[in-house]
Amino acid sequence: MVKRYQLAIITGGSSGIGLAIARQLVREGTSVCLLARHEEKLETAKAELSQYKIDENQTIDILQCDVTDYVCLKTKLTAYVDEHGQPDLVVNSAGVTYPGYFQELDVEIFHWLMNINYYGTVHVLKILVPGMIERGSGTILNISSQAGFAGIFGYSGYSASKYAVRGFSDVIRSELKPLGIQVSVAFPPDTETPQLAFEEPLKPYETRFIAGATKVKSADDVAGDILRAMNRGKYIIIPGFDGRFFYHLINLLGNITYTIIDILVNIAQKKKAKEGK
Template sequence: MHVVITGGSSGIGAAIARIEAARRARISLIARRLQPLEQMRGELLAQFPSAQIRIHAADVTDTAALTTAIENCETEFGPCHRLIASAGIAVPGELMSQPLETFRAQIESNLFGTINAVRAVYPGMARRQSGQIVIISSGAGLIGIHGYTAYCASKHALVGFAEALRQEARPDGISVSICFPPDTETPQLAAEIPLRAPEALAITGLASPWSAARVAGVIVKGADRGRFAIYPGLKMALLGRFGQAIAPILRWYFDRKIAAARKNSGR
């Protein structure tokens, strides 16, 4: 099996790569920077000496570069059987304080980066009437979070995209999954936490983040079973299945927490 992973140099994408390498899949890792990709390939080969790992530096927002990267991967390792669309960025910031360029960059990376990856593998999967697309959204794709206007917009958009794509892809023999990870121990989260506003911290609470390996295990297991929506943990499952029913209560609770956080911070 050939697994193509965008955002494969770290975080959840890298953790999924470890699982697939252990299962002797052929793995293509794509990320923006070559050095982290080379390091990741070295780690995988040290742990799994017989693993087949290809790396390719490409920005998922660059349609032509990403398409070429995936074409090269398929030339060497054969058709993509499973796409893991994991690349994305998160930069906390309120709507009116965050530069529009930063807002736009998150939409471009998280939404259009995923669309670009899907469009690159879809024609081949459709011709073969076989393939799987796994989209990594976020818990922020299920609920709004203060100070994450752009990120929530991009991750909510992926839900609608995946829902419609599932309907389009099913007749072509392609299965679609979307996952909603909670806060996960990744370099991205480490960089993000210091930038969170007090209101965001009040909403997200003090719950310990999941390890990337744990989240990856849930994703791969759900994908293997062909599940459309994959929820790591009870909180995500409840939000995914009953979010609309409990939305009024959540909004009331969040408003109280935000008001208290603003008062304590002197805003």
């Protein structure tokens, strides 16, 4: 049986995994509020989602705001909740990436990644969790990444920000569960999104080599896996068999994992030198 939510607030909801999650929720009868930076993308997403409504009482709302701007978030989310009521689902899907060799990345990139991926998640929940606690129920879904449980070559900034989301989620899960609030954290693989298209030309040779063995998944497939697991009450959610195998293998191998990574990097660098890149 599909678990139906009354109202979901989704950051990063104008594209990618956030929009795919919104799409499936709307088809199940949930009202959604999309929060993102770009008004035009939000309007486009709203128009698309409106086609999938199954109930005349469903609403598709949009809020234009940057998750790094706490004042904007607090003003707009507080006003929205005052008018529409508390959400019973909050999805933190706003995120960015920027791969590259550590020594070549500007320090501003690290701040940018952490501000959006980690602090953006914290900001939204600082505003919305008090209402959930008062009501004694609710579900929180934080989107991390497979780079949030495995330090992947070329992702020193991104991986750190997604590990932070995982660590934060671990703590609030245990704090909020006794108060009736479910927390889940998802670790999606490479997914067909605008972010993946943006990062592809920036990836170091070694990163592309290591990631070459993994299959890129559609945003709708990833969203479906995430929602099904969340509705079963799962905390750690890893879409796809490949991802789950990778996660359990890392936990099983322990320090041997790093030896394997070193071997792969060495192979990649020899191949890179041979190709003259």
